[in-house]
Amino acid sequence: MPRAEMPAELEKIYGRLGFADTISGRNQADRFLMGLLRAFADAVLLGAGTLRATPGHHWTPDHIYPDMASAFAELRMTLGRKPRPRLVLLTASGNVEVSHAAVIGGATVVTTASGAARLRQRLPDSCDVIEIGESGLLDLSRAVEELRGRGYEAILTEGGPHVMGELLARRLLDEAFVTISPVVAGRSDESRLGMVAGVEFLPGREVWSKLLSVRRHGDFLFLRYDLRSSASP
Ligand SMILES: NC(=O)c1ccc[n+]([C@@H]2O[C@H](COP(=O)([O-])OP(=O)(O)OC[C@H]3O[C@@H](n4cnc5c(N)ncnc54)[C@H](OP(=O)(O)O)[C@@H]3O)[C@@H](O)[C@H]2O)c1
Known part of the structure; x- marks a missing residue:
């Protein structure tokens, strides 16, 4: 259905999903891979924007x-991981939906002093807070260090786009x-x-990667890249 003809409610849902489900067609192999990656992770790191855009989701395998x-x-169990990966939320503003099911299930919120002040009385007991800096965007290298210090070795990020950009810019993605x-997606105005x-x-700040593996399932391709060395080919 062309977007122009979509009922308002459907349009809202498309907006929230960021078209992710539409682009993947809810492909089962893609969902399995996401489950497998979550199954390996000690923690799943997200920006608050992704949480706000995805009501009702749980970032579990x-x-x-x-x-x-x-x-x-x-x-x-075989890997010695806890039963569920810990959800880790990044927010500068402290604008976290405390009634989101995934937050109620337990999350670590990484935020600034001003974000923490906004959140403290509202977060459920299942949550804890890591405070870094006073206000504004916090230093993601420090956030990763703090998480490692708490035993979260394998950290998976599912974005979204702003968090992905910062992690790449700071060379924090392996x-x-x-x-x-x-x-084909395409864009209009x-x-x-x-x-x-x-x-x-x-140009100027190139992030090159090395292709580690390619798998195919039907018409879908699953690519794995190494980002540790960013030398151009
Ligand atoms: N596979 C996919 O297609 C996929 C995956 C993920 C997300 N998405 C889509 O992406 C859209 C959301 O995009 P987004 O870029 O806004 O999401 P995002 O990167 O998840 O969230 C951005 C927010 O994260 C917080 N944040 C980021 N960097 C921070 C830092 N250094 N310090 C403190 N807080 C920081 C800020 O939260 P505050 O505003 O609270 O300060 C910021 O506004 C949604 O439509 C979602 O569905 C798509």
Whole structure:
């Protein structure tokens, strides 16, 4: 259905999803891979923008691919991981939806002193707060250090675009898993966020990667990149 003809309610849902589900077509292999990556993670790191845009979601392996819930649980046990990856939320403003199901389930909020002041009385007991800096955008290198200090070794990020941009700019990402979906998106006048926002890399600040593996499932491609050395080819 062309966007112009969409009922307002559907349009709102499309807006919230950032078209992610539309682009992937809810492809089962893609969802399985997301589940597998979450199953390996000690923590899943997100920007508050992604949380705000995704009501009702849980960043757990079983939520994205329920059919493999018991296999994911067994894998976590074998790896010595806790039953669920810890949700980690980044916010400068402290504008976190405290009634979001994933927040109620337990999250670590990384924020500034002013964000923490806004949140403290509102967060459920299942949550804790890491405070870095006074206000404004906090230093993500310090955030990663703090998380490592709390035992979160394998940290998966699912973005969104602003967090992805900052992590890439600070060279904090080791690897990227990219799915190529065989659908053409396109843009009209409306701007829409891509994989990276808020930072420009080309020309001048190139981030090259090394292709580690390619897998195919039907018409979808699953690519794994190493980002640790950014030397141009
Ligand atoms: N696979 C996909 O297609 C995919 C994946 C993820 C997200 N998305 C989409 O992306 C859109 C959201 O984009 P976004 O760029 O706004 O999301 P985002 O990167 O998740 O969130 C941005 C927010 O994170 C917080 N933040 C980022 N860097 C920070 C720092 N250094 N210090 C403190 N806080 C920091 C700020 O929160 P405060 O404003 O609270 O200060 C900022 O506004 C949604 O439509 C979502 O559905 C799509």
